Amino acid sequence: MTRERVLYLMGGISAIWLVRNLYVMLLALPDEVEQGAIYRILFFHVPSWFTCFTGFFLAAVASGLYLKTKNSLWDTLAVASVEVGVAFTLVGLATGSIWARIIWGIWWTWDARLTWALITCLVYMGYLMLRGAFDDPTSRAKNAAVLCIFAFTSVVITFKAIDWWRTQHPGAVLSIRTGGGRIDPAMEQMIYQNWPALMLLAAVLVAIRMRQETMQRELEALRRRTHAF
Amino acid sequence: MKLLREVCVVAGKDLRSEFRTKECLNAALSFAIVILVLFSFAVDPSSEQIREMSGGLLWLAFAFAGALILNQSFARELPNDCLDALVASPVSAAALFLGKAAANWLLLMIVELVCLPVFGVLYNMSWLGQWPLLLLVFLLASWGVTVIGTMFSALTVNLRLRELMLPTLIYPMMIPALMAAMQLTTVLIATSGVPPEDWIWVRLLVGFDIIFTSLAIALAEVVLLG
Amino acid sequence: MKLLREVCVVAGKDLRSEFRTKECLNAALSFAIVILVLFSFAVDPSSEQIREMSGGLLWLAFAFAGALILNQSFARELPNDCLDALVASPVSAAALFLGKAAANWLLLMIVELVCLPVFGVLYNMSWLGQWPLLLLVFLLASWGVTVIGTMFSALTVNLRLRELMLPTLIYPMMIPALMAAMQLTTVLIATSGVPPEDWIWVRLLVGFDIIFTSLAIALAEVVLLG
Amino acid sequence: MTAVQANNLWKYYGDYPALRQISFQLETGQCLALLGRNGAGKTTLLRILAGLSRPQQGILRVLGRESRDPNSRASIGILGHGIALYEELSALENLKLFASLYGVADPEDRARRWLERTGLDTVSDSLVREFSRGMRQRLAIARAFLHEPVLLLLDEPFTSLDDRAIKLLQGLLGEALARRSTVILSTHQLREAMELSTHVALLHRGQLTFYGERPAEMLSDPTWLYRTHGES
Amino acid sequence: MTAVQANNLWKYYGDYPALRQISFQLETGQCLALLGRNGAGKTTLLRILAGLSRPQQGILRVLGRESRDPNSRASIGILGHGIALYEELSALENLKLFASLYGVADPEDRARRWLERTGLDTVSDSLVREFSRGMRQRLAIARAFLHEPVLLLLDEPFTSLDDRAIKLLQGLLGEALARRSTVILSTHQLREAMELSTHVALLHRGQLTFYGERPAEMLSDPTWLYRTHGES
Ligand code: HEM
Ligand SMILES: Nc1ncnc2c1ncn2[C@@H]1O[C@H](COP(=O)(O)OP(=O)(O)OP(=O)(O)O)[C@@H](O)[C@H]1O
């Protein structure tokens, strides 16, 4: 009961926070010189990539722990964070595509950053697919965990792509990566404001998915037990 | 009629075990995207030339997916000697072969129909203009590929015949069908209709399908029973 | 030493049973050749541009043919629950995994080395000028492909949709290795040496091989035993 | 009526004659126990009778027709070494599939009935992959009996069955014989087979060294036949 | 010395408990017959003892070591439902392979010796694909005994063996026990098992309902245990 309350509370906070951020973004911050109004998509584009990377990282760690302890709780955490991570990846892809359409005039181009972002998305969709293909929960958890650990390499490559290749996609802007100067502090501030809000939302979603997964597992157990030979 | 029913039962069985979880469509979808991403590394995707290769790339992807699907078709029957039970049942060898081929065909068509729009988006190409003809080409060419592939798959379970019919020759045998399909697909995507001189490719496809289907049906009993 | 001996025993077993039937090798080889022939229909083989795509085409063909070999790698153990006996034996999981990978590697190398001259003839390209370096690239890249493929072959053996699932899962993982191999092969075929800025690809290949081999060895026990 | 008539059958694997000069005749309603040591040729003979393999020489008539005639195949039930079940289908789906293949009128209903008879009704929706060996064998038995065959060809049907399942199978066989079906079974579990069989055949290195009604001695001493007619 | 010590083992498939609270202890030189109806959990237990599957709970020590310790694995011989032989390799090649895997000194010689002992020396160069079922089982037995294991885990080893092969296997087991090896075998052919076993365990729906020395009643009446300790 209290757990549920905490969840509602967190959800409420993140909702209010997001609304407040939207207000600041749309009404308080001025348009950017070169791009005009559309640059505001940055405030969702970048934090959602950060959020999905965090989710994938969490999933990789949880998978490692699952393989070590064989405790199915870790497995549940891994699926939940991958699922939420994939959702945010899709948000990132969508916002990026829309942005690209307006700035570059095309939806998609085979640029290293974009391609790797797509590959990452595919890899984690593969993870979910692999899970769906197993009937036996033990081997499902094990095999998915192994895949999840391998998969994280593509996240790393995606993250580093702008450093390794000359890309059409803009390079790093945040001052933690560049040492500052490439972005207006107010804009950067806004990214840092929106990120925790999205993270909070992600956390709520993960918690909900974990509950669902556990319940499904119990249901399956009941079914097997009533149908024992 | 009896034949048709039997074909459906056999095809239904294969499809059921493929579709058991809904993963099949997901797998086909991600597979399609993966292949198209791979292509983007091999050829320069932004060049103009890509338009003239569209049919080639698409059918390459299909040939590849096909090989994987077809390879498993009869191998699926090996584990518990399931093929014995099928061969011993009153179902005719032709029905069995056609049933398996039909299941493979459907799977291949699903992969193809999923690939096509994805290809269109990623490579910035429109294919809707001529879709009824395109569909026809897909249906015909896929059937040709499937019949030969299913035959190959059946050979792998029959050791004695495998030596004689040389699997190394069977894949190359698909080339005419694939060639025709590539040509037609490119034409249908790049231009706005099939020029008269290209109709010969359609005739080739139809001929190919008829010849190999009859051959396969005639040989089914021998190949399956040994 | 003990590890090496065990690896050899396992690899020897896989190779011996493969060479007895040649099922997989034939299929992969003929398939790779079909793909190369198809490319010549898909792209204009006489154009200058083809030279810049040579690496891409070759490695696409290898990746496709490789999937057939990798698919079979663990599937070979399914029939009589053979994997159980291997896992129960005192051989370490790492040795088992490396043995299987080594066998796949050799098979893939055979396919590649047969395809290369065929490619040269079909596309009128000479590849002999830089053959020692080319061989090195082939060895490194194939190993990377094989390690990932063998790992995932073990993960997917028990799946219905294995044939579709395996390539869908492995290709995105392999892309770094394939990309490097494509780049280097093109450079080695088209020009007469590796320009300094391309050595980074060699480093990438080596790094890729090391990282994934260690990961695979570390996880082998978990994957095989469950 | 004659259920099986075999005349001078020869079967070679390469140059090795796995069956030599097999001739016998079995009437409907009889139950033949096919005995013989490992590698004697029992499975080979059963596979030929089932139409799964062709003899190189000899004439074979099954249920009054050519072997491999679709009509005769529809009235044969087989159970081989491989259990011939699909691991990724459920028990019910497996039976339904074979019911449809044999053209049974209401596959679903028939399948459920046989699941019940073999005691598998509680696990009818589990995949065969999750079955224990005995459960698989039970399901394979259900598959063989499903279409009410007139001729049953069973290769070591008692394998890995527990005491209750053996009783069950013996009951099913008894019923089938009572309906004047014909049964040919090979087995090494002589005790279980002797209770039912009316006839006995002994294969020795591909040759039929004994064929006839079950000797009375075998009921109390199952290995009697091996000792008298098999080479020691 | 204690050969196997199991303490409160639980094994779930998904959330279905296939083994519940299994505890027992077996000394070296003893022979345990693992009995139970179809689906009771015998195979599951044997696979856990062999290190092929991990219990979710409980402590298991085999030959005084952790389960899955490479040293203990080297002294275990297993024979499962799947015979674990490669169809494309010959009998000799199969045995040589496993002899090498187990680090036997002269694989070729050892393999030939065991082919002879199991009566397969005449077909040593035939591919397993060409073997009859009984011949496969013999070869699998040879594989299990090949490296002179100290602990033998046999899952229905008598399956499809003819009378002579059963005698042979009983002889091999007797020898092994005389060498103070330990044997655990599951079977439904109680009569064959009872001659050797010193101990009996009865599994019922994943639980051990009986464990102890073989009751004298079982020699003459093998189903005694089922009637007294199994449900209904
Ligand atoms: C479908 C198209 C796009 C994809 C898949 C994509 C993908 C990504 C990814 C994966 C990141 C990772 C952030 C990180 O480094 O942690 C990112 C960041 C970023 N993206 Fe995009 N993007 C797309 C389009 C665009 C466009 C059109 C623009 C603007 C012209 C843009 C601007 C940025 C910026 C400024 C960052 C922050 C860079 C940093 O500081 O790391 N993106 N994008
Ligand atoms: N892979 C699996 N997934 C789910 N359930 C399984 C699996 N393997 C076995 N089971 C279940 O576990 C139980 C015990 O199976 P097990 O194979 O151990 O039985 P057994 O005692 O060996 O039976 P038999 O005498 O028939 O061989 C059965 O109910 C079976 O359905």
Ligand SMILES: Nc1ncnc2c1ncn2[C@@H]1O[C@H](COP(=O)(O)OP(=O)(O)OP(=O)(O)O)[C@@H](O)[C@H]1O
């Ligand atoms: N596919 C094959 N190729 C070559 N020889 C074979 C083949 N199948 C069987 N044989 C041989 O034919 C002989 C008879 O085999 P079969 O399987 O009929 O024996 P069986 O009587 O059923 O024995 P078991 O009791 O062991 O099952 C054996 O010597 C065997 O080696």
Ligand SMILES: [Mg+2]
């Ligand atoms: Mg037999």
Ligand SMILES: [Mg+2]
């Ligand atoms: Mg069992």
